[in-house]
Amino acid sequence: MSAAPDNLAAALRRRYGAGARVENVAIPTLGGSNRTIVFDLVEGASRRRLVSREETYRAANSPFLSPPDQFRLMRFVFAQGFPVPEPVFEYDAGDATAPGYVCAYVEGETMPKAILHAPALAQVRPTLAARCGELLAMLHGMPRAEAAFLDGRPDSVDAVAAQRERYDSYGGGRPAIELGLRWLARNKPQAAPPVLVHGDFRVGNIMVAPQGVTAVLDWECAHIGSAWEDLGWLCTRAWRFDRPDLTAGGLDTAAPLFAAYERVSGTRVDEEAVRYWTVFGLVRWAILNLMQVSGHLSGERRGLVFAACGRNVSLIEYDLLMTLKGRYA
């Protein structure tokens, strides 16, 4: 157990009164550019487990939604009945914290290895691919007007161009990624109706308990785009972990995922377009790793993991080229 940071305790007293206390503080270690603190908010006899998320690092060319936009989006999808941790409040100028928000704590497993293999989840595992299809169909069916604040994001305007611009800003100069971007430019599928896209929907960002998916996390890549982009990202080879043969996120074949999506959305899955977005997924994943190493090399945010990301780009490029050659599906 750790002590509650003073700025968190102060932020809570501002909202819940001088008697509000923070107990049972836990600080998960893998933060990336966010600091996460799990704690109990105690008011008199009532106690509520909450999570604080603060953005500790933001690059000028960050691909991520600002914390206020994340909070706004989570409030919208929560109100629509989507499984997302209940947003509680956002930090403001009166707080000494970094930009961020507090939301409800949700029980469940997020580690991919456990979701794919833990005996405790053996019962629910065969249902997960279909559940992912249902959830994505639900999300894509939400009224877009409420998410209009995402319309101006580069990813909403042109997802491929947004990646190309970021890649250039991280230094460019990688022929394999250029080949991927060129392939994407020459093989664009027919435009699909724009929907609210989660943008990082994959094993690792869905919280799973024995009774099913308890929450969908990490909304910082949300934008407006093609429904097939979300399905393609879930099916991207890098997100199949140790089961590259199981297209649907290492959970199952694509069949139950697509069938559930079609049942709930009433829309036929464009499998060719999903495959296009899996290529996009590899290009995007390579560029996200370039982003991590670029922060390391510039000295803005150094670290062992970010250094490893730089060398891992070659692994993703290899998968991308094998896919473009038709040797990987």
Add this chain to the structure above:
Amino acid sequence: MKELPDIADMLAEVRAFLARLGPDLDKGAKFEAQVAVYLLDIAQRELAAPSAAQADTAQLCGDIRAGRRDGQWDETLDAELDAAAARVRIVRPDHLKGAQL
């Protein structure tokens, strides 16, 4: 006169130290120690590999983007796949078997 131990020996010794230390560390530090070992493994393999000439990729990248390689698409793909495989052999040789990130 060759100064000893050489770079490979020093890397090996630091790697062994980190690998030994790992199990005693708490969860976060244990993960970082694993990543440190991973980076030293890469450094050792790169040191042992014959040094490849660093290709100047700017021209090639510009050509691909402008479509000037569209006519030699397969040849370009094959050459880059070979180059990527060579890099994978340094970073994580097992990945060539289809292993995942």
